[in-house]
Amino acid sequence: MRTMILMVSVALLLTISFVASYLWALSRGQFDDLETPAHRILKDDLSKINNNKENKNGI
């Protein structure tokens, strides 16, 4: 029973803290841009981008 009480209260605390941190992150703009980071790693060199070489691959 002691374990149950402990586990349930820990579970509740965790849930609250997860929801709270999600809402906080959302309000701070954490999820505003979910596209650029994925594209950026593909570009190693600025000169290539200027030459539009990447566009040949349809990006």
Add this chain to the structure above:
Amino acid sequence: MEYNTSMNSYDDEIVRKFALATLIWAGVGFILGLVAALQMAYPLLNTNLEWLTFGRLRPLHTNAVIFAFAGNAIFAGIYHSTQRLLRTRLFSDALSKVHFWGWQLIIVAAAVTLPLGFTQGKEYAELEWPIDVLITVIWVVFAVNFFGTLYKRREKHMYVAIWFYIATIITVAVLHIINSIAIPFSYMKSYTVWAGMQDALVQWWYGHNAVAFFLTTPFLGLMYYYVPKIVNAPIYSYRLSIIHFWSLVFIYIWAGPHHLLYTALPEWLQTLGMAFSIMLWAPSWGGMINGLLTFKGRWSQLRNEPIWKFLIAALTFYGMATFEGPLLSIKSVSALGHYTDWIIGHVHGGALGWNGFLSFAILYYIVPKLWKTELYSKKLAEQHFWLGLTGIVLYYISMLVAGVTQGLMWKAIDANGQLVYPDFIETVVRIVPLYRVRALGGLLYISGFILMVYNIIKTIKSSKSELTDTPISNLSYDNIKDGKPRLLEGYATLFSVLALLAILVGTIIEIYPTFNVHQYINPEITVQPFTALEQEGRDLYVREGCYVCHSQQIRPLVDEKLRYGEPSTIAESMYDHPYQWGSKRTGPDLARQGKKYPDMWHYQHLLDPRQIQPRSIMPAYTWLAQKNIDYSQIKKKLNVLKNLGVPYSDIEVQNADVAAQAQAKIIEEGLQKQGVTEKLEGKEILAMIAYLQSLGQKEHR
């Protein structure tokens, strides 16, 4: 052009070193695996050399594959991708070198000490304390080098691969240190501070998360970098990667107890472990889906690109293994699958398919880049892929069938409520042909690997240009604008602290309650510690790796009660440093082996198992009758155990050597009365027999 000055270029030399080390150790690990597989199919291959028996080679195989092959592959990939993702050279060339040579030294030390029998007897954490200390030091070097690179990065934003590397470095440190805490009694031997059920829990918290944070998170990080790079397409969903990362690192750490279902572990922990293991399915498949869908719209190129094939197969095997894992964590499935070869099949699907194929893909991709040339032959890589794939399929299917077959045979009960196969050996003989199929699968996998080695050597030889470091790209991009709130992915320290918190929650909730282990033990039960000679025998049991094939944990299932006796209790193993519950039954459970057979039976069986059981696949342990017990260490051993809480009196510790000699004498005389003519005075086999006869005899009500 001043690109070759250390400031303006990536350190490619360290990546080349780790890449070559990956190839070398992969070969060693694979061949050791093949030898071990053949030993199970043909027991005579154990030879009569103690260093080459299955019990000592199997830990060497697992350590070589996990820490040497996968380890070097991880370091090569992390050092290669991190520099490019953060657009800076590694923090320190010197630290990189120390990291590289230190890690190779650890591997060599493991390759020397494990065959010699220096082991802590904890799976995937066998290495003894001096090597554990060295691992800690080198890991810290790696961490300083990595976080130093993060600190001086020119790219503010940390891409998802970096998150996985951060989680890996932090968690492996926590796991390794907590699981390896031990008190030495000599320069090469120690006893773990954890005992019995608590040791089992800590060990599988470690063991499962070695899979999670050494074989999964770093490889996921690599996947997040190399799949988009190789395919030249952005990762399918960056949003999914955020959810996937946080849920994976948070949930994984809880799953350890699924290795201990139906054991003496408190039931709430078993249920918790099972629940989290099932939950783990979702984030795991999040990773797989994210990887696979990155190929969307480009599938047609799969035909011509062997590297793509490796990537897709790796992700598919990852998906299969992470579906099968939660399945096996369900208690009723575990009742059948645990202790069988199904588990061996499961882990090899992950190791050969996911870790192996992903590492191969990365090597095929980075080696031509690092040596500034083209891959020698796509055709050979293609053949490597198909050989490897066929090998894995043969391996997996043979072990799945072997595991389910044996599990069902163990459980078979006839109309009278009796075991259908009371002789354990019948269930072994039935699956030995499958061990041969498994070895064939391994052979195919290695054949493919040899093609790869040839291909890579030819590629490197074709390199004409001088080996120089790649210049750092001049693309600088900072998405954090002044005045706008900065994203979590721009804060390395905060991110690392949050990742640490995510893995500590499960850790604390699972491990902390076991500090009150006594509350689970009926106060009317008293448990006698091992006598000095039995403890000595126990150390030999650990040395020979008996736990690799024999469990000491009877589950409360009907067939196990019939076959082995009453279920194991928490109290029974409460003084066991380390616990020896085991995870596989190639031979029968030994928890209640004591007094089942006379000393003479054990004597003959240990020296030549086939004299007692002609079809046995157990190695012969002839050297136990030739080597002398080292009585000089016994007092020190008992003293360390006493300090760890084993209830030895001062007198017992002081007289340990005398008492051990007296007990050995009794066993020796007993054997001689029955006609043993060999001189056995002070031989190790006496201690081993004493220990085996004490199993299950220590609990009194």
